Amino acid sequence: MAPKFGTSGVRGLVTQLTREVVTQYVRSFAKQCDTGGTTYVGWDLRNSSPSIAETVCDVLIEEGISVKRCGVLPTPALAFAAQNADASAIMITGSHIPSDRNGIKFYTTHGEISKHDEELITQGLDGLAGAVSEPGVLDDAHALTTQQFVERYTKCFSKDALAGLTVGIYQHSSVARDILMEIITSLGASAVAIERTKEFVPVDTEAVSAESQRRFADWCQKFELDALLSTDGDADRPMLTDASGRLVPGDVLGVIASLYLGADTICTPVSSNSMIGQLAEFNEVHLTKIGSPYVVAAIQELQRKNPQANVVGFEANGGFLLGFPYRAAAGTIAPLLTRDCVLPMIATLAAAKDQSKSIAALVSGLPDRFTAADRIAGVPTEQSKQFIAALADGPDARGDFFDVGAPERSIDRTDGLRLSFTNGEVVHLRPSGNAPEFRCYAEAPTADRARELVDHHLKKIQNRLR
Structure with a gap:
């Protein structure tokens, strides 16, 4: 292709x-x-x-x-x-x-x-x-x-915004590996550089392997970290863990950052955690198709309707878009309508320090909705589309495939096929827009159940595609 x-x-x-x-x-x-x-x-x-x-x-x-x-x-x-x-x-x-x-x-x-x-x-x-x-x-x-x-952050947040925190930077082949070290230390934290590589490492912040998460936990324990930070290859997607090495999903990171920045209007893809709609701090939540151009378009439309809105956007991969001038302690951070990895991580760390809480405590203070995501590589886009179309058009086929133990409640075809069930669980299938990959997202009342839903349905997809 x-x-x-x-x-x-x-x-x-x-x-x-x-x-x-x-x-x-x-x-x-x-x-x-x-x-x-x-x-x-x-x-x-x-x-x-x-x-x-x-x-x-x-x-x-x-x-x-x-x-x-x-x-x-x-x-x-x-x-x-x-x-x-x-x-x-x-x-x-x-x-x-x-x-x-x-x-x-x-x-x-x-x-x-x-x-x-x-x-x-x-x-x-x-x-x-x-x-x-x-x-x-x-x-x-x-x-x-x-x-x-660098100065976008170091000249706007206070010099002690992250004082007292010990933060690991998983450097791999991220283009932000040196910049993150400089920003973190300039804001008062102690930074630990971890595993810099010469070869390119394709880090997908929405599909972190169990092996990688075990390494994160080991690093957090070894270096006594309050958090571990990283990004994807071009640093427009953040990755942050708590002190135990547990990954904070990108849409949860986006919520914490939005609360810290005082956002009142959210634009985010339909795949993001639905607990956003349960938070009274957000006046409006607009759901889009998956992809930053759709989020940007939604933000711009809202800005035309209400120039005074404190609107932000974020995706399930963690990429964060600031749509209003944020007045930080030492200066104003200008809007930037492209995915940023730094602002949501700095805002989350600063929120933890300001509230004297751990990252895990910040996450646990949010409504109990959990997401998971993963993908099968090497699946041609057309094959993924045909598979999903057969399910979308066939109630019997869906009943056979989605065995979550509860009937369908609603179907959303905004981007792929997203099914909500009467027990509160969600399974979402779509072809990747960037590579020949079949992606699966899930949402459930517990993190383990969300992961189980993704693993179970991806395994079923693999068996069907064979």
Whole structure:
């Protein structure tokens, strides 16, 4: 299958992301979207990313667009720098997917591209090189770009915001591994660097293996940590555990951060924990399809209707979008409508310190609804869609497949197939938008039951697909 847009950016096998293909996408972006005449370019730590970035820079310059080459850095750092300069941005990253794949994320002067922008870029793929009066200029901007992102937090939160906490940073191949160390220590915490790798590690914050969670528990005990932090490859998805190494799901992290920041309006995909709707602090909760472009669109629509709303967005993977200026202790944090990994983790740690509670206590103070998620890799998207369509259209087929011990209560087809049952449990099936993966989400009154539902139904899917 040729590279195409998924839930966030163009994705495909490295062997398919040829110079010709990359040239077509970047040239079309330059012609179809508002670049502001300057594009910030960054990339992750995959072996294939630097060469793709070189092609991106070459094409932009040929199209008369100046390039700020930012090197290896977090996607939100790149987006933040471009936002500050009224410029566009391109990030070369496959995010959390394996290293045999890669991708390209696009940002216009208005931020992350919309689904409409994706359509325009796709329609313009066969366009020819344009005649320009002079080529763009190439400048190195890595140091300034990363400094701006670090200062977004260190100049706004107080210097002792995290004082007294000992925080582990699982570094692996995250582009944020050094930035996180700097931010955490600048805010008063003690930071412990753990397991930095040379090879790329595809960390998926929604599908953390049991083996990884056992390692987290061992690290927390060994280093006497209050929390362990990490991110996916391009650092737009956070990962945080409590002092025992237990993972805090991304949507729960989003809720805690939203409460700390004083948000009153939430935009989040339909797959997020439904306990959001039980919290009186949130005036409105808007559910979207899965993917940051849908969350961004919902936030922007709400901002048009009510500019005074303290609106935020987050996804089940933990990526957090700030839609209003947050007045922190030492300064104001500007809105950033792209997934950020740093803000939800800092806000959660700061909330724990301010309330003199552990991370586990913060989580236990929320309504008792628990989610789990995992996926089967190597399942073609069309096969996943056909499997789900058969269930969606067949009550008898659903009755045979979803054996949760209770009848259906409702069906939601916003994104894939999400079934709610009369016993309060939820099972949600959908094809991944980024890779050939079949994803399963579940929600239940206990964490163990949510995990059991995911494991049980994924096993049934595997057996059926054979």
